[in-house]
Amino acid sequence: MLVRLKGAVVYDPMHGIDGRRMDLFIRDGIMVPAPRRDTRIDHTYDVRDRIVMAGAIDIHTHIGGGKVNIARALLPEDHMPYAVQGSPILRAGSGHAVPTSFITGYRYAEMGYTACFEPAMLPANARHAHAEMADVPIVDTGAYALLGNDDFLLRLLAGKTGQKVINDYVAWIVNATHAHGVKVVNPGGISAFKFNQRDLDLDVRHEHYGVSPRRILKALARAVHELGICHPLHVHGCNLGVPGNAETTLKTIAAVEGLPLHLTHVQFHSYGREGDRGFSSAAARIAEAVNSNPNISIDVGQVMFGQTVTASGDTMLQYRGRRHAHPKKWVCMDIECDAGCGVVPFLYRDHNFVNALQWCVGLELFLQVRDPWRIFLTTDHPNGAPFTTYPRLIRLLMDRAFRAEMLDRIHPEARKSSILDSLDREYSLAEIAIMTRAAPARSLGLQTRGHLGRGAAADITVYEPNRNAERMFSKPALVFKDGVLVVRDGKVIQSTSGQVHATRPAYDRGIERVLKQYFDRYHTVSLGNFRIGSDELLGFGRSAISVHPCVPR
């Protein structure tokens, strides 16, 4: 079946197309070049003067795994008032900050998103995470395996094992859990918390293993690089949220000595210690470091005002933040030999100095990092704000007047101590298309996503142009997922099942002998049951596993 989108105004940064009027053709879910004149076209959508981009990709959003479920159980107030009625084609659900899986998929699709990546899949929880994400309809999913606090790796590092074995272990985990990348959360810190350390800076040693976060970071960054996993090591650094942590972040950038690194929710890692309140923005310094280190990419983790919930594997941080819980309840827990988990509900207030400054820091980062290919739009859903605030965030970036208007409403001290006033950059549509589509696809190594060239999957979003970017991006006129029309006028009209993106680095099978002994002694499941089979993964309900090649270096 051949489908034509007629008269589209296309933004496809991967192919240098910036608002060119053209026709797009889809054959059986794949983008094809314009056919010969006499070819029969089965269906034509008239999208004259409408803005067409590839489906958006969220590189960092917590949509699956234990912590999201704990957040749901903890917060009936986040669900009872937000009940959604089912229909013959859509499942019922509820939720605002942490919606149920089905509602998550629908809301993402309704904003034109077609792929979402869960950044913190604990290997011990991988089976649950994949099963849950299989229930996130329409969008493709993928996950990064969380390493760096697991007992096995820390033992390897403490025993001064060679990089080769570490690489094999990382590759084995990625294969066994069908991960797409590797993430490290507060390297060593979550484990250190279990040994009663309440903070752990980059060069402080873990009391039990004697390993520093720097060592863990370097080992993992090198493993990911040498195995040829496309997405660089995804780093949630030390000291999240601590005033003065910008120093640590800068040291982290330097620590990897030029290896590729993705620093996630950098907003929470860009704080200085200046001013009367001992809390200031260091976004300028971080942005400068990102600008001058081409091996570094970041996503922002913008804070948006309102009620949300923070869910993180970083127990050290969540335990520190428990006093700020709103409503007043929180959970911190240990998860096997892997890491931990903390859930603290949070209300970001514009009249609160710290929250208002956090909001400024995020925007300062967006506006000062020059290369949109290395900065991605996220709110670290649900930690900075629910993903449903993305359209508003895009408006803040594209519309200086709106930004000024919002700036007038925040805490005056925060406003005074931020340079946001003086930043007059406005993102263009092309830049938005880069940071939400092309750049994440490139960073994740998704060859057929994030663009509209020949051979790409037909994940397409059609927007009605509007001066108000929030309105435009919150309600696409049409959204196609693999060529199927799933959203019309901002409402889901058909539900489909997306793919799982995964990667399969090669490793020496000898590692399994060592791992088996370890599993038999310390784990709750055996090695054979820990590994998720491909058939089992598909049985959860995804349409296919899309395996992305590794190029060992």
Next chain:
Amino acid sequence: MSDVTFELRRQPETWLDLSALTPDKLHGHTLTAIKAIRLRCGRRAGNVGDLFQVSGDDPLSLRFVDACRSFVRLGHGMTRGRIRVNGHAGHYLGQDMRGGQITVRGSAGNWLGAGMSGGSIEISGDAGDFIGAAVAGAMHGMTGGNIVVGGNAGKRAADRMRRGTILVLGDAGDFAGSRMIAGTLLILGLARTGVGYGMRRGTIVLGRMPAHVPVTFNDCGRLKMEFLRLLFKQTADSRKRFGYFREFGPEARRFAGDIAAGGQGEILVLLNASRRRSA
């Protein structure tokens, strides 16, 4: 002006969400507009007019005749007006209610008045579990208002209750007053296992000595408490049929606890309460 009356055309096959039908939400609506309101019934939705025969013209006073167990969330979040029900009023009756009055001639299901902060609910028959309690995950249950249960209450009555008064004229199930933060729970009949389990503050008044009081309660002996006289007088004054409360004396045996949770709460077992069921 006559009550707006809802009469079921047929029994719903599954739960029917009535949270849209409260006096404050219907105020100012014509009968035609009321009939057009959509109600959720399981996975489907239906018009009020298709589900009920509706008559009357005063939406501040609603009446449900032949109510059934499938009802949920009747009177949810209401702030004023009156709802009268005949039959079984279903689960979550008066949840998060802030004012007004609900009277049931019949019974009600679980979570009766859960999280309510004002107003009053009175049912003549039995109530299910978790009356005036916290819904799963909520940090506190009822924070104000009154609940009167003419019959027996189920388990975990007043779980995490914070303020307000609950009066059960019959018996209460296991763990009555569990995790109470504050407030008053009065059970004229028998309380079962675990009464006051984990309570931090608040008062549980029992008409009869339970089979056993949890070990984490301290027996403080017999006391004469003037506040009981006030409580009984107020109860007697509130309804004619509660007139017999005046005869109750202020003597009680006091148990302080739950010591495992701070121990500032108390269980008061009345020494001379005649148990008289009004039903």
